[in-house]
Amino acid sequence: MExxxxxxxxxxxxxxxxxxxxxxxxxxxxxxxxxxxxxxNDDGSEEVLKNFYTKKPNSKxxxxxxxxxxxxxxxIFRNGKRLDKPNLIEVVISVSITERRFxxxxxxxxxxxxxxxxxxxxxxxxxxxVSLIAxxxxxxxxxxxxxxxxxxxxxERKGFRGEMSLFGKG
Numbered sequence: 001m002e003x004x005x006x007x008x009x010x011x012x013x014x015x016x017x018x019x020x021x022x023x024x025x026x027x028x029x030x031x032x033x034x035x036x037x038x039x040x041n042d043d044g045s046e047e048v049l050k051n052f053y054t055k056k057p058n059s060k061x062x063x064x065x066x067x068x069x070x071x072x073x074x075x076i077f078r079n080g081k082r083l084d085k086p087n088l089i090e091v092v093i094s095v096s097i098t099e100r101r102f103x104x105x106x107x108x109x110x111x112x113x114x115x116x117x118x119x120x121x122x123x124x125x126x127x128x129x130v131s132l133i134a135x136x137x138x139x140x141x142x143x144x145x146x147x148x149x150x151x152x153x154x155x156e157r158k159g160f161r162g163e164m165s166l167f168g169k170g
Contacts, residue, residue, distance in 0.1 A: 017072055019072065023061065024098070095137070098144065
């Protein structure tokens with residue numbers, strides 16, 4: 001078919017799954033909003049205090065995202081497929097977001113929310129993750145999407161990190 005595209009998972013990945021469309025991938029920071037606090041000093045002058053936050057009312061985006069991703073992962077990692085200790089794991093995360101969200105959110109915060117959702121479902125504990133490769137990008141269709149690749153690392157299967165080195169022998 002001329003208009004179809006076939007995607008094939010990279011052979012370095014043991015598991016590949018994700019979500020396409022829908023709401024943006026949240027961060028735990030999305031649950032909070034800067035608070036406008038003023039301190040009145042002894043001399044009567046006012047000073048605006050920075051770095052104080054309050055919880056947003058009715059902010060359930062993190063919980064809803066976590067539950068949805070856990071449902072997807074539960075289906076993938078059922079029947080003994082969960083990667084338990086002492087297995088070491090590499091996780092590859094690709095987040096497609098809108099241009100506005102791209103400028104607002106940090107990739108480490110996106111990853112934290114994603115990995116917390118997968119904890120105890122895809123792997124026993126996120127301390128098993130020894131390699132994390134992540135990117136965020138603006139999707140050409142301006143949609144939200146998430147792809148996650150997970151590899152159980154062994155001497156034979158070194159994942160993507162097995163090909164990367166920041167230094168070498170001179």
